[in-house]
Amino acid sequence: MKIHIRNGHVIDPANGIDRAADVFIAKGKILGVGATPAGFEANATIDATGCIVCPGLVDLSARLREPGFEYRATLESEMAAAAAGGVTSLACPPDTDPTLDEPGLVEMLKHRARLPEFAHVYPVGALTINLEGKRLTEMAELAEAGCVAFGQANTPVLDTQVLMRAMQYAATFGFSVWLQAQDPYLAKNGVAHDGEISARLGLAGIPVVAETIALATILHLARETGVRLHLTRISSADGIEMVAAARATGIDVTCDVAAHHLHLCDQDIGFFNPHARLDPPLRSVRDRDALRAGLASGAINALCSDHTPVDDDAKQTPFDEAEPGATGLELLLPLTLKWAAETKLPLATALARVTFDPARILGIDGGTLSPGAAADVCVFDPGATYRVSREALKSQGKNTPFLGTELKGRVRCTLIEGHLAYDGAFV
Amino acid sequence: MNRNPQLNAHGELQHLITLEGLSREILQGILDTAEPFAEVAEREVKKVPLLRGKSVFNLFFENSTRTRTTFEIAAKRLSADVINLNINTSSASKGESLLDTVDNLAAMQADMFVVRHASSGAPYLIAQHLAATGRSHIHVVNAGDGRHAHPTQGLLDMYTIRHYKKDFTRLTVAVVGDVLHSRVARSQIHALRTLGVPEIRVIAPRTLLPTGVADMGVRVFQDMKEGLKGVDVVMMLRLQNERMQGALLPSPQEYFKYYGLTPDKLRLAKPDAIVMHPGPMNRGIEIDSAVADGSHSVILPQVTFGIAVRMAVMSMLAGG
Numbered sequence: 089m090k091i092h093i094r095n096g097h098v099i100d101p102a103n104g105i106d107r108a109a110d111v112f113i114a115k116g117k118i119l120g121v122g123a124t125p126a127g128f129e130a131n132a133t134i135d136a137t138g139c140i141v142c143p144g145l146v147d148l149s150a151r152l153r154e155p156g157f158e159y160r161a162t163l164e165s166e167m168a169a170a171a172a173g174g175v176t177s178l179a180c181p182p183d184t185d186p187t188l189d190e191p192g193l194v195e196m197l198k199h200r201a202r203l204p205e206f207a208h209v210y211p212v213g214a215l216t217i218n219l220e221g222k223r224l225t226e227m228a229e230l231a232e233a234g235c236v237a238f239g240q241a242n243t244p245v246l247d248t249q250v251l252m253r254a255m256q257y258a259a260t261f262g263f264s265v266w267l268q269a270q271d272p273y274l275a276k277n278g279v280a281h282d283g284e285i286s287a288r289l290g291l292a293g294i295p296v297v298a299e300t301i302a303l304a305t306i307l308h309l310a311r312e313t314g315v316r317l318h319l320t321r322i323s324s325a326d327g328i329e330m331v332a333a334a335r336a337t338g339i340d341v342t343c344d345v346a347a348h349h350l351h352l353c354d355q356d357i358g359f360f361n362p363h364a365r366l367d368p369p370l371r372s373v374r375d376r377d378a379l380r381a382g383l384a385s386g387a388i389n390a391l392c393s394d395h396t397p398v399d400d401d402a403k404q405t406p407f408d409e410a411e412p413g414a415t416g417l418e419l420l421l422p423l424t425l426k427w428a429a430e431t432k433l434p435l436a437t438a439l440a441r442v443t444f445d446p447a448r449i450l451g452i453d454g455g456t457l458s459p460g461a462a463a464d465v466c467v468f469d470p471g472a473t474y475r476v477s478r479e480a481l482k483s484q485g486k487n488t489p490f491l492g493t494e495l496k497g498r499v500r501c502t503l504i505e506g507h508l509a510y511d512g513a514f515v
Numbered sequence: 516m517n518r519n520p521q522l523n524a525h526g527e528l529q530h531l532i533t534l535e536g537l538s539r540e541i542l543q544g545i546l547d548t549a550e551p552f553a554e555v556a557e558r559e560v561k562k563v564p565l566l567r568g569k570s571v572f573n574l575f576f577e578n579s580t581r582t583r584t585t586f587e588i589a590a591k592r593l594s595a596d597v598i599n600l601n602i603n604t605s606s607a608s609k610g611e612s613l614l615d616t617v618d619n620l621a622a623m624q625a626d627m628f629v630v631r632h633a634s635s636g637a638p639y640l641i642a643q644h645l646a647a648t649g650r651s652h653i654h655v656v657n658a659g660d661g662r663h664a665h666p667t668q669g670l671l672d673m674y675t676i677r678h679y680k681k682d683f684t685r686l687t688v689a690v691v692g693d694v695l696h697s698r699v700a701r702s703q704i705h706a707l708r709t710l711g712v713p714e715i716r717v718i719a720p721r722t723l724l725p726t727g728v729a730d731m732g733v734r735v736f737q738d739m740k741e742g743l744k745g746v747d748v749v750m751m752l753r754l755q756n757e758r759m760q761g762a763l764l765p766s767p768q769e770y771f772k773y774y775g776l777t778p779d780k781l782r783l784a785k786p787d788a789i790v791m792h793p794g795p796m797n798r799g800i801e802i803d804s805a806v807a808d809g810s811h812s813v814i815l816p817q818v819t820f821g822i823a824v825r826m827a828v829m830s831m832l833a834g835g
Contacts, residue, residue: 282726283726283727284726284727284730284731285727286725286726286727287725287726287727287728287730287731288535288701288727288730288731289635289636289663290635290660290661290662290663290664290698290701291635291636291661291662291663292662293725293726295726359519359520359636359639359643360635360636360639360640362640401612404612404614404640404644405612405613405634405640406613406632406634406635406636406637406640406660406661407634407635407636408634408635408636408661409634
């Protein structure tokens with residue numbers, strides 16, 4: 089199958105391409121960008137007039153809810169959401185039920201995800217058995233089964249000795265460790281950023297020091313063990329500074345931020361909107377602005393959806409009882425574009441944060457349109473608007489604080505290894 | 516979603532969920548409406564027919580005898596039919612969700628829900644659900660939600676202050692105690708600000724103050740003697756048993772010594788200062804009996820006024 093994507097504007101951050109050009113695909117791989125390769129005859133043509141053609145998005149955190157939470161989402165529903173969102177590779181955290189702590193579970197997940205229209209799935213294996221923070225998992229076996237990194241999702245390891253040993257063991261094999269920095273004691277019972285809004289609404293607060301204290305612990309252990317560290321969902325200005333300072337001293341550390349945190353802050357809780365209950369919590373305006381600037385400068389390495397489908401029953405409750413999380417796969421691209429437009433950032437820089445940069449963190453070859461790379465491509469119309477609604481969302485999770493909001497940027501089609509995974513041209 | 520959900524399209528009170536964001540006119544309107552109801556209580560026949568034929572459901576997801584009783588009396592004096600439901604949280608967590616409960620009761624032709632819930636914001640959830648399902652004719656009155664708001668308590672406190680002090684714009688008011696966990700304090704502070712009190716003080720150890728409390732427009736004092744100097748009104752807060760010993764406070768004895776209202780400390784306030792407490796009181800912990808039963812105390816009149824204020828709120832919402 090040979091595909092010719094015509095008349096589009098190609099943005100391929102890894103290769104510094106940002107111009108009108110055609111893209112040529114053969115046998116599921118990128119053949120070239122620009123001039124028609126000699127003897128190329130397309131079997132199919134995609135007219136990308138008025139559209140941006142970029143590498144498929146690489147999402148560092150998408151919960152597929154399998155195994156264990158099929159009432160919230162299934163692989164089928166969430167893969168349809170990924171394709172509709174232009175996401176062609178995704179990492180899924182280990183907080184399934186059972187957790188991803190056994191090679192068999194990972195093999196099963198990889199096997200289930202093997203359909204051509206499904207995004208590439210990169211499981212993050214559990215760092216400790218059942219995420220309990222007590223016993224190490226068989227990381228080497230899990231890696232053979234397909235895990236690309238090891239982490240704890242949102243569950244902290246309380247015992248710092250176990251955490252240090254887990255890092256040492258991971259470092260033995262060169263695996264990276266992904267951790268979310270939140271001290272569970274300072275965050276105890278907390279449901280919102282500790283500040284003016286939580287004080288006014290009477291919600292129990294999670295202070296910024298819950299993040300920075302956990303960060304200090306994790307960063308010290310990373311220095312000690314030399315492990316490759318990735319910090320998930322940084323939420324505060326102070327946190328960004330600490331990570332930058334640690335990096336300056338030579339610690340091998342990257343970090344990401346969730347798309348919601350770039351656009352929302354604690355004020356968006358409004359009248360106790362349960363959709364604004366997120367983990368980590370939405371913080372102050374100052375923190376949000378620091379996250380936007382940090383991602384632009386590269387202090388924060390990648391932007392992810394932190395896709396967390398939650399069923400209605402777990403969200404139609406008072407704020408403090410609501411399950412944290414928001415659906416995000418289909419909003420990642422429009423929220424990236426919104427951030428770029430609002431901060432006047434070149435589109436190529438913004439798209440790098442959701443394509444090539446996260447691919448490097450994952451250690452995969454995706455996120456580029458380099459000749460020979462897998463033909464994972466997203467074609468989107470940057471000017472087309474999209475109103476977020478329950479009906480429009482393909483994800484089984486309808487939980488998003490952006491319900492009813494109009495966003496710019498619609499995916500026209502998504503290719504995964506040259507296979508048309510989503511065709512929204514006439515939607 | 517951005518419009519204050521307790522007001523209808525005409526800016527009139529549809530529900531009473533919080534005092535925050537309500538205008539001075541609305542607050543004064545409620546206090547004015549309460550005046551004649553206070554007189555009803557003095558009559559031989561203590562009933563008026565304003566809510567005749569209406570059904571008021573007291574929906575208490577958290578235990579309360581006092582508040583529930585005063586709402587019940589208020590509704591009955593307005594001639595409403597009152598149904599009391601105590602839904603303890605353990606049975607709720609086992610089965611029916613909050614909104615299922617609401618749907619079932621709404622199907623019984625309720626006209627008003629008086630809601631108490633341990634979660635901040637629960638009455639908003641109910642009001643929004645009723646609106647989303649086309650039943651916004653059912654009114655919601657917040658009888659206390661988590662740490663968020665207790666608007667009728669705040670209103671009866673304002674009624675009491677106005678009764679004794681007349682003019683809000685010349686007063687210094689101190690709120691003393693566990694502000695962090697107190698829905699009463701939040702409602703009081705919003706109402707005092709709206710009614711034009713120039714100086715609102717909060718007095719508490721730092722463990723009992725929310726992080727952003729100064730942003731609510733109050734002066735913060737850790738030293739009670741300093742904070743009480745020259746105040747016209749002292750509003751004491753209740754300290755919950757489970758908070759007296761642990762990581763918030765070392766002991767009730769130490770709390771009483773430094774933050775309990777004693778005759779000695781009260782002497783620092785203005786000679787004609789009034790002392791208020793939302794009840795139930797912990798004598799010897801946040802307040803000395805000599806103060807609670809003393810000449811400055813208006814704690815029992817607060818209870819009486821509370822019925823009139825709740826009658827005013829209910830009649831304004833559902834009295835046609």
